[in-house]
Amino acid sequence: MISSSCLPGLVWRKSSYSGNNAGDCLEVASGLPGVVPVRDSKSPEGPVLMLSPRAWTGFVAFAAGAQR
Template sequence: MNQAHSSLPDLTGAAWRVSSYSGGQGECVEVADNIPDVVPVRDSKRPAGPVIGFAPHAWQAFVAHLG
């Protein structure tokens, strides 16, 4: 099973936040936690740029591995 979503839902209402794992040097990853069934991730320097969507369990596993 592919862990990244190939098509994302409408992200107009996404509540983006800077990931707590971002370095604070302008190299920030933003995530939106309020989209059902997907965790969208984007580069804060390019908010209109590409977005990658992860299955929630895949994102949780990734974050757990960082900790």
């Protein structure tokens, strides 16, 4: 993991399913080839987990299945 401050200029986004109630939300950024940066929305200056696109796709599929 690295700090968000090491990744200036990235545009972070939350899922449209996330509310504004400061719940448990992840934010992702795009623009880094071959990497999907992920961070906790409650800690925007905190650590960033760098996932492969394949790992991110697997996580999203798992999370979508857990919502059913």
